[in-house]
Structures are given as C-alpha cells and as structure tokens.
Amino acid sequence: MDMSQYLDIFIDESKEHLQTINERLLELEQTPGDMALVNEIFRSAHTLKGMPATMGFEDLANLTHQLENVLDGIRNQRLIVTPELLDVVFQAVDHLEAMIISIASGGDGKRDVGETVEQLKRIEQGEMPNKPTAGEQLPLEHTYGEFEYHVLQQAKDQGFSIYEIRVRLRKDCMLKAARVYMVFEQLNEAGEIVKSTPPADMLEEEKFDQEFLVTVVSKTPADELRMRLMSISEIDEVEIAAVTVDEPSAKSGEQDDPEPPVSTAIGQVAAAQAKAEAAEKLAAKQAGKTIRVNIERLDMLMNLFEELVVDRGRLEQISRDLNHPELTETVERMSRISSDLQTIILNMRMVPVETVFNRFPRMVRQLARELGKKVRLDIIGAETELDRTVIDEIGDPLVHLIRNALDHGIEAPDIRVACGKPEEGTVKLRAYHSGNHVFIEIEDDGAGISREKVLQKAIDRGIVSAEEAAHLTDQQVYGLIFSPGFSTADRISDISGRGVGLDVVKSTIQSLGGTVTVDSQPGKGSLFSIQLPLTLSIISVLLVQIAAETYAIPLSSIMETALVKKEDIFSAHNQPVIDFRGKVVPLVRLKDVFSVPNASDEGDAVAAVIVRKGEKLAALAVDSFIGQQEVVLKSLGNYLSSVFAISGATILGDGRVALIIDCNALVK
Amino acid sequence: MNTNVQTDWKVIAFRLKEEEYALPVQHVRSIEKMQPITRVPGTAHYVKGVINLRGVVTPIIDLRERFGFAPEPYGEQTRMIIVTLGDVEVGLIVDAANDVIDIPGASIEPPPEAIGAIEASYIYGVAKIEKRLLILLDLAKVLGQ
Numbered sequence: 012m013d014m015s016q017y018l019d020i021f022i023d024e025s026k027e028h029l030q031t032i033n034e035r036l037l038e039l040e041q042t043p044g045d046m047a048l049v050n051e052i053f054r055s056a057h058t059l060k061g062m063p064a065t066m067g068f069e070d071l072a073n074l075t076h077q078l079e080n081v082l083d084g085i086r087n088q089r090l091i092v093t094p095e096l097l098d099v100v101f102q103a104v105d106h107l108e109a110m111i112i113s114i115a116s117g118g119d120g121k122r123d124v125g126e127t128v129e130q131l132k133r134i135e136q137g138e139m140p141n142k143p144t145a146g147e148q149l150p151l152e153h154t155y156g157e158f159e160y161h162v163l164q165q166a167k168d169q170g171f172s173i174y175e176i177r178v179r180l181r182k183d184c185m186l187k188a189a190r191v192y193m194v195f196e197q198l199n200e201a202g203e204i205v206k207s208t209p210p211a212d213m214l215e216e217e218k219f220d221q222e223f224l225v226t227v228v229s230k231t232p233a234d235e236l237r238m239r240l241m242s243i244s245e246i247d248e249v250e251i252a253a254v255t256v257d258e259p260s261a262k263s264g265e266q267d268d269p270e271p272p273v274s275t276a277i278g279q280v281a282a283a284q285a286k287a288e289a290a291e292k293l294a295a296k297q298a299g300k301t302i303r304v305n306i307e308r309l310d311m312l313m314n315l316f317e318e319l320v321v322d323r324g325r326l327e328q329i330s331r332d333l334n335h336p337e338l339t340e341t342v343e344r345m346s347r348i349s350s351d352l353q354t355i356i357l358n359m360r361m362v363p364v365e366t367v368f369n370r371f372p373r374m375v376r377q378l379a380r381e382l383g384k385k386v387r388l389d390i391i392g393a394e395t396e397l398d399r400t401v402i403d404e405i406g407d408p409l410v411h412l413i414r415n416a417l418d419h420g421i422e423a424p425d426i427r428v429a430c431g432k433p434e435e436g437t438v439k440l441r442a443y444h445s446g447n448h449v450f451i452e453i454e455d456d457g458a459g460i461s462r463e464k465v466l467q468k469a470i471d472r473g474i475v476s477a478e479e480a481a482h483l484t485d486q487q488v489y490g491l492i493f494s495p496g497f498s499t500a501d502r503i504s505d506i507s508g509r510g511v512g513l514d515v516v517k518s519t520i521q522s523l524g525g526t527v528t529v530d531s532q533p534g535k536g537s538l539f540s541i542q543l544p545l546t547l548s549i550i551s552v553l554l555v556q557i558a559a560e561t562y563a564i565p566l567s568s569i570m571e572t573a574l575v576k577k578e579d580i581f582s583a584h585n586q587p588v589i590d591f592r593g594k595v596v597p598l599v600r601l602k603d604v605f606s607v608p609n610a611s612d613e614g615d616a617v618a619a620v621i622v623r624k625g626e627k628l629a630a631l632a633v634d635s636f637i638g639q640q641e642v643v644l645k646s647l648g649n650y651l652s653s654v655f656a657i658s659g660a661t662i663l664g665d666g667r668v669a670l671i672i673d674c675n676a677l678v679k
Numbered sequence: 680m681n682t683n684v685q686t687d688w689k690v691i692a693f694r695l696k697e698e699e700y701a702l703p704v705q706h707v708r709s710i711e712k713m714q715p716i717t718r719v720p721g722t723a724h725y726v727k728g729v730i731n732l733r734g735v736v737t738p739i740i741d742l743r744e745r746f747g748f749a750p751e752p753y754g755e756q757t758r759m760i761i762v763t764l765g766d767v768e769v770g771l772i773v774d775a776a777n778d779v780i781d782i783p784g785a786s787i788e789p790p791p792e793a794i795g796a797i798e799a800s801y802i803y804g805v806a807k808i809e810k811r812l813l814i815l816l817d818l819a820k821v822l823g824q
Contacts, residue, residue, distance in 0.1 A: 647719065667731065
C-alpha cells in the first residue's frame with residue numbers, strides 16, 4: 012500500500028499532538044496537581060503512539076510507548092510531577108519532534124533514543140531522578156489555594172461547616188456520571204461545593220476510578236449529609252470529615268502525609284480560576300469545527316478570484332455603456348457579493364500569530380535553565396492575525412530576538428538581585444494590530460544596551476568611524492547592532508552572539524516589507540519592535556503614470572506627494588535636487604531610471620512622490636498621479652528573479668499588469 | 680527534456696520566420712492569443728515584459744528576438760505559447776501555433792551543423808514528418824540566460 016498519501020496527514024497530526032503535549036506540559040509544571048492536564052497529555056501521547064507503529068517508525072513508536080507509560084503513572088497518581096521528571100519528559104518530546112522533522116524531510120525518523128527510553132523506564136519503575144521515590148499510591152486529598160481559603164474562611168465566619176466528603180461508588184457501578192451528578196445535586200441542595208478532585212468536568216466524563224473527593228460548605232450536620240448521599244444507589248461508601256482551615260495551602264484531611272505534593276499556593280489559585288476558563292475554552296474548541304486546506308488551494312482560489320475581479324471590472328464597464336437598468340442592477344449586486352467574497356478569501360489566509368508564539372514558552376524554559384537564569388515569558392495578543400506567508404517567515408527572526416533577550420538582556424539572578432530587580436526576569440512578547448500593520452514587540456527588563464559598548468565594538472569592527480560615532484543619537488547607536496558582523500556579547504555563547512543573526516533578522520523582516528527598531532534604557536531593559544504589513548499579498552499603493560506606463564508605489568514608503576516648480580529644481584554634484592521642507596532631497600526621474608519609451612519633457616511643474624527609507628528621502632518624478640488603490644502583490648515569476656527597483660507586479664482593474672516600485676533601491 | 684531518443688514524442692508545432700519548430704507537449708501549459716504586455720525595465724531585450732495570465736504574472740519572451748531574428752509586428756496569427764520548465768513559467772511569442780504532432784523517436788536526428796539561422800545549441804534535434812521539417816527545441820537552453 013502506498014503510504015505517502017497518509018504521511019502528510021501523519022506528520023501534520025503528529026506535530027499538532029506534540030504541540031498539545033508541549034503546551035500542556037508547561038501548564039502542568041505550573042499546576043502539577045491538575046489531572047485534567049495529565050489526561051490531555053496522555054490522550055495526545057496515546058494517539059501519537061498509535062500512528063508511527065502503523066507507519067513503521069519503530070524508534071518513534073518505542074519512545075512514545077515509554078512516554079505514555081510514564082504519563083499513565085502520573086495519571087494513576089503513582090508518580091509525582093517534579094521538574095526533574097518533566098525534564099526527562101521534555102527531552103523525550105524533543106526527540107519525538109526531531110524524529111517527526113526527519114520524517115517530514117524524507118528521512119527515516121531514526122534516532123538514538125536509548126538513553127531517554129531508559130530514563131523513562133526508570134521513572135516508570137518509580138525511580139525519581141534526584142528525588143526520593145514515591146512508592147506508595149498517593150491518597151486523594153485536597154490542598155487549598157489562597158482563593159479557596161478565603162471562600163472557606165468566609166463560609167466559616169458565616170456559620171457554615173466545612174466538610175471533605177469522600178464518596179466511593181460501587182465497583183460495578185454502570186452510570187458513574189449520573190451518580191456523580193446526583194451526589195452533586197444533593198450537596199448543592201444542602202450547601203455549596205467548593206472543590207472536587209478530580210475536577211467536575213472529569214467526573215462528568217467518568218474519568219475517575221471509583222472514588223472522588225469534594226469539599227462542601229454547608230449548615231447541614233454531617234450525619235444528615237451522609238444519609239442523603241447513601242440514599243443514592245450504587246454508592247459504596249461515604250466518608251465525611253470536618254475540616255478546619257488555618258492558612259492557605261494548609262492541607263486537611265485525616266491523613267498526614269509527610270511530603271506534600273509539589274505544588275504552590277499560587278499555582279493552586281491559578282488552577283482554580285483557570286478551571287472555569289479551561290472548561291469554556293474546551294467548549295469553544297469543540298464548537299469551532301475546522302478542516303485542513305492546502306495553502307496552494309487557497310492560492311489557486313485567490314488567483315481565480317482575481318480573474319473574476321478583472322472580468323467584473325469589464326462587466327461594470329459594459330453595463331455602464333449599455334445603460335440597461337436590469338443589467339446595471341445585476342452587475343452591482345455581483346460586485347457587492349464579490350467584494351464580500353474577497354474579504355472572506357483574504358481572511359482565510361490569516362492565521363493567528365499563536366501558531367508561531369506557542370513554541371516559545373518551551374524554548375524560553377529550556378534556555379533559561381541552560382543559562383541558569385530565571386525568566387518568565389509573557390505572551391500578549393497571541394490571537395492577532397497575520398497573513399500565512401508572513402507567519403511562515405517570521406518564526407526564525409523571533410527566535411533570534413528572544414534568544415538574544417535571554418542571553419544578552421536578562422541578567423543572571425544574583426546580578427539582578429544586586430541591582431534591586433526581582434530575581435526573575437520578564438520577557439514580554441506582544442502582538443497587536445495598528446492601522447494596516449501588525450506590530451510584534453519583544454521587551455525585556457534586563458540590562459539594556461550599553462551605548463559605549465556598542466560604539467566601541469562598532470568602531471573596532473570598522474562599522475563607523477570614531478568621528479561619526481560622536482554624532483550619533485542613541486537610536487542610531489542601537490541601530491548599529493543590526494549591522495552585519497556585529498556581536499556585543501562578552502563571551503561567545505551557544506545561544507546567540509555568534510556575530511551572525513541580528514543583521515539576518517533585519518534583512519528577513521525587510522524582505523517581508525517590514526521594519527525592526529530597537530529602543531533601550533540602560534539598566535531597565537530593551538524593546539525590539541517589528542512592524543509588519545498585515546498581509547504580503549494585498550498592499551495599498553499610489554498608481555502613477557509615466558508616459559504610457561503605469562507604476563505602483565507602496566503607500567508604506569510614501570511621505571507625501573508634491574508638485575515641484577521647474578525653477579525649484581537645483582543641481583548638486585550633477586544630481587538634480589529639490590528643497591523639501593528645508594531638506595535637500597535628490598530628485599529621481601523615473602522615466603530615466605526605467606528608460607520609459609516616448610517620455611515627454613517636463614512641463615512647468617513636476618509631479619513628485621517623496622519616499623522614505625529610514626531617515627533618508629528621495630523625490631520620485633512622475634508624469635501624473637492616478638490615485639490610491641488596494642492591489643494584490645504578485646511576484647514577477649522565477650524567470651525574472653531580480654529586476655532593479657521593481658519589487659513585484661500587480662493586476663489592475665482592467666486586467667493589465669502594473670509594476671510595483673521598490674523605493675528602497677531608489678533611495679541612496 | 681527526454682533524452683531517450685527511442686521514445687515517441689508528442690509535440691506542439693509552431694512557426695517562426697519560415698520554419699517550423701516544436702516543443703514537447705508536457706512543457707506546454709497553454710496557447711494564448713496576444714494580449715497587452717507590460718514592459719519590465721532593465722531586462723534582456725528579448726524579454727518583452729509580463730502579462731496577466733489568469734491572475735498569474737507571467738514573463739513573455741519574444742522567440743524571434745531570442746534567436747536573433749529581425750522582429751516583426753505581431754499579427755492575427757501571433758501566439759504566446761505558455762511553457763513550464765521546473766518552477767519557471769514563461770510565455771514564448773511565436774508567429775503562429777500550428778498543431779499537435781506525434782513524432783516517432785526513431786525519426787529524430789541530431790541537429791545538423793548549420794540549420795536555419797539559429798544557433799544549433801538551442802536545438803535538440805530535427806525530425807522529418809511527411810513533408811515537414813520540424814526543429815525540436817531544447818527548452819532549458821532557450822530559457823537559459
């Protein structure tokens with residue numbers, strides 16, 4: 012049987028499952044007790060296991076199998092989640108990722124995973140890496156976070172009693188969820204349920220063995236509660252213990268365990284609050300049905316649609332000429348529908364930046380551990396949408412900037428404390444829309460950029476001269492770090508600072524039609540800001556006429572347009588220049604640059620488009636302005652790969668092609 | 680391009696100057712009538728510009744000029760043959776596109792030393808079918824810079 016057609020699906024799905032596992036593992040690290048997370052990870056791992064076995068990838072199957080065993084141990088509460096355990100699990104996930112990538116690129120997915128498998132086996136057998144063994148089965152118990160503690164405290168003040176009720180269903184119980192529901196109903200009648208283990212949604216889905224634990228505040232005496240609960244059929248046993256709440260995170264319950272499960276008060280609060288949200292999210296996930304569509308098909312759809320737009324333009328023209336009321340009406344209707352269609356098609360190509368951002372928490376966690384730093388990554392605006400083509404390209408530059416922030420930005424914990432900063436550094440990754448652009452910012456509260464260091468290095472490397480250096484503004488100095496062959500790290504590290512990188516970041520972003528800037532306050536941190544066009548395929552342009560030819564100039568590089576009188580054009584070093592608001596700006600005659608045939612001489616005034624590249628300006632002389640338009644950016648094809656000062660082409664309403672001018676090439 | 684001479688070829692035959700040329704059908708996307716071409720500045724003289732081919736911007740090469748023939752004004756018969764080679768897609772302007780012909784592999788001969796006026800390096804071979812002499816083009820060389 013030909014497997015290749017399944018291979019793509021296999022790779023896509025495996026990547027998705029690995030992503031889920033990654034995300035949930037990170038959450039699990041924050042809230043180690045959350046069984047819902049463990050279950051989700053387990054399900055993903057389980058699905059993942061089934062796939063490679065049928066596809067014949069043995070190493071992959073082996074490793075997932077071991078991973079699943081460990082997760083099963085956690086799920087059955089035989090194993091405790093510790094950072095050390097998670098390290099091994101993360102390592103396994105890394106191996107899995109590497110194997111999937113190998114398979115995706117046509118490899119055999121083989122990899123030496125013996126050590127990791129061995130480690131997982133040891134963990135499964137109860138040997139904790141660097142941690143005492145948790146041999147015995149963990150009993151069900153409740154710990155209370157600050158939030159819950161307050162609720163309980165309040166209830167107590169109001170004269171309620173607090174009970175922990177352990178309910179065991181009969182082994183042969185058929186309708187577990189129904190019994191749980193009845194128990195909850197009884198308890199809700201008598202009082203209020205504060206917490207349950209496993210959480211309510213898992214109970215409803217029958218994801219527990221025989222036993223569950225609920226904490227209830229009620230004015231009903233314990234005996235009566237027991238009576239009520241025992242009256243429900245298929246209930247084997249009900250144990251009720253009164254609880255005294257002393258302080259947050261204090262454990263209660265009849266058993267005194269010498270070693271509490273690894274959990275923090277903060278984690279528990281977050282878990283409690285997150286639970287409701289998680290339930291909502293889950294519902295939302297199930298509601299939003301999606302299908303996979305190959306991006307090429309979307310491109311095809313887009314191309315076909317553009318053809319339709321061209322024909323629409325013709326139809327509109329014809330209907331205007333014929334002036335037939337019914338035809339006019341129909342064509343107008345069609346125009347409206349097709350513009351709705353355009354919006355939908357463009358939206359289909361938009362993807363939330365989340366798809367790029369979601370690999371960063373893992374990366375930051377791992378890097379921070381390697382560097383011995385404490386770093387928190389805050390992600391804001393992950394739902395911001397960008398065109399698929401931009402998304403595909405933006406990952407690597409972001410990886411580099413984040414690595415940079417961790418390596419060069421955030422200081423080691425002891426230095427931070429000495430500087431009076433919190434031990435844990437913060438990196439904020441923020442995305443938001445503004446106008447026709449998307450901004451992605453990476454902000455750290457680290458050491459900032461040292462003007463002196465940057466200047467010294469730039470002078471050493473011959474990027475600027477010492478004389479020039481003295482006149483540079485702080486902004487300009489920070490901009491130097493994007494120069495090729497620049498690295499300010501005191502020591503070359505594995506993470507960044509190999510001297511390549513930031514200049515690559517800059518050129519990648521520029522190739523996407525974006526810009527990157529950096530601002531910094533020494534001692535306070537740095538802010539890298541990336542500005543990107545909303546979509547690569549649709550841009551706003553100014554259409555201009557030069558003799559019989561039409562060209563498009565992207566609005567993003569235009570400062571303004573002007574009519575320049577002939578007598579206001581001067582000559583400097585044989586180069587025509589104009590005076591634009593007190594600045595001398597070179598005048599570039601596009602008819603000469605593009606050697607436009609049959610170009611007429613200039614009249615008394617020249618139509619000029621003032622364009623900008625960074626700080627520098629140029630005035631592009633054209634014959635006339637046609638107007639502003641949203642156009643679809645197209646490449647000139649592979650045959651014409653690089654044409655001077657032309658960045659692409661677009662198709663105009665009449666079906667003709669207009670070239671898009673690359674202003675960066677014309678501003679010197 | 681197929682190097683096995685023994686296989687049969689299915690080709691599109693077209694006219695350029697007074698001669699008949701041919702390209703294998705698997706490289707031919709479509710044959711189009713002439714339409715407005717947008718000049719692209721700063722390209723080779725034989726690159727006439729780009730057209731909008733159903734939403735795809737496609738470069739157009741004038742085959743006459745590519746082969747160094749004197750340019751002729753385009754007429755009713757002038758056609759653009761859209762060809763693909765790897766990830767390159769271009770249109771070739773020819774005087775007229777004629778028909779699709781099957782050429783038995785055995786009837787293809789290597790190019791003679793001097794054929795017509797074009798350099799032999801663009802030619803893969805020649806084939807004589809009934810009374811027609813077809814010049815088989817080597818597309819990779821035609822599209823090479």
